[in-house]
Amino acid sequence: MNMRVLAVDDDPVILDLLQVILRQEGHETVVVRSGSAALDLLARPDERFDVLVLDITMPEMDGVELCGRIRNLPLYAHTPIIMLTAMSDSHSIETAFSAGANDYITKPFDVKGIGPRLQVAERMMAENRKALDVGPMVPNPLEMKGEHDIAFEDAALINGVNHHTDEFSLGNYLSTMEKHRVEQSSVFAAHICAFDRLYENCTKQELQVILKETWIAIAAAADHARFLGAYVGSGNFILITTSEIQDEWNGLELLIEANLACSEPLKKANLTSSVRVLLGRPFRPNASKTKRVKPTFDRARLLLQKRLEMESDAG
Incomplete structure (x- = not known):
């Protein structure tokens, strides 16, 4: 072409x-x-x-x-x-x-x-590339619950937030990362709990606010100068960050929860109590450049799924 x-x-x-x-x-x-x-x-x-x-x-x-x-x-x-x-x-x-x-x-x-x-x-x-331009909540009686610009499983770029990109670009970033940076980095996935119910029961505006405010809460909790992430669909995010995140892991979910509780857009939409985030364990990316992106992203999803299963068994 x-x-x-x-x-x-x-x-x-x-x-x-x-x-x-x-x-x-x-x-x-x-x-x-x-x-x-x-x-x-x-x-x-x-x-x-x-x-x-x-x-x-x-x-x-x-x-x-x-x-x-x-x-x-x-x-x-x-x-x-x-x-x-x-x-x-x-x-x-x-x-x-x-x-x-x-x-x-x-x-x-x-x-x-x-x-x-x-x-x-x-x-x-x-x-x-699908992008979400999330503006202020404006009542729209024509918006129907469960009707959205993206399918449930679609990845999307959330415009207007920091340290965020699309899944394709996140993969490019990871694949070209130098070896010493790989050894200093961690990857993990995050999930919005009950995202299937939120997808079905929220309007387009409400869902977009949930995605944007969730990312802002995760980014503020990770709060590193060096990290990048993407929304990869089905209520899931993947992040690449510095390995120091391992030392902060135990308190990270609580910090995200506190950030979500302070979100004014979620409060205005009466959604604060509806949004909770679970995290998969962080790990070092695959070292091989030719086999780095898909295996790393797959492992992030797998560790997240294990965490969700543990949560389900405990609950």
């Missing part, structure tokens, strides 16, 4: 190289050297791009800020964004994913790998 690509980098050598590589792959590539120039171009009604490639480190407006501003443009809310970075700075990369990036490539990059990475991102984003 031929695509139209916008590349943004303050280094003209990198831009020239990208143009050559992507032209050989059959893609049309437009290049600019600053975030402001990129935003001006993206605002033009006669311009449309399929994939965006942004350098993280640029003067005046860096790639992370640019990524966040692009995500606020309706035409580009779901367009694949690939970050270029010369750094192995995990905090910058995590911040970029949280701002809406879907993948990243480290300089100096593998020339043969760029085109396929862009194509995979474009295809997966088109197939899998």
Whole structure:
């Protein structure tokens, strides 16, 4: 599939190289050297791009800020964004994913790998990306209970929250994580209890508030500068965070419960008592890059299921 690509980098050598590589792959590539120039171009009604490639480190407006501003443009809310970075700075990369990036490539990059990475991102984003824009609760008598924008099992991106991305991008983040970061990280899953009943008995607005406020409560409890997570469907979240979470594990659910009890949107919707979260045990991600994402996510779900079974047996 031929695509139209916008590349943004303050280094003209990198831009020239990208143009050559992507032209050989059959893609049309437009290049600019600053975030402001990129935003001006993206605002033009006669311009449309399929994939965006942004350098993280640029003067005046860096790639992370640019990524966040692009995500606020309706035409580009779901367009694949690939970050270029010369750094192995995990905090910058995590911040970029949280701002809406879907993948990243480290300089100096593998020339043969760029085109396929862009194509995979474009295809997966088109197939899998569902987003929830959760606004304030506004009474709507036409909303019916059990009628939602996402199916029960659908993964979705919750817009407007920190440290959150979609499942595809979370997998990209994990798969490209350097070995020393894998050894310093933990993965775990979280579940909204009785989510099937909530799904059936809540309106669209109510369900979206539940998902957003649950993520905010989990993120505040984990409260690390370095973590990233995604809503993966069926009331479940998967998080990748620093290994120190193991030391805080026993009190984490209680802290999430306390955060949910303080949620004003849940109070206004009379849903505070309806939302409870259980956590699966944290573990270190699979070390093998080629077998890291699916086995790791599967294990997170398995450990969560075991926790739910233990809770059911105890109750």
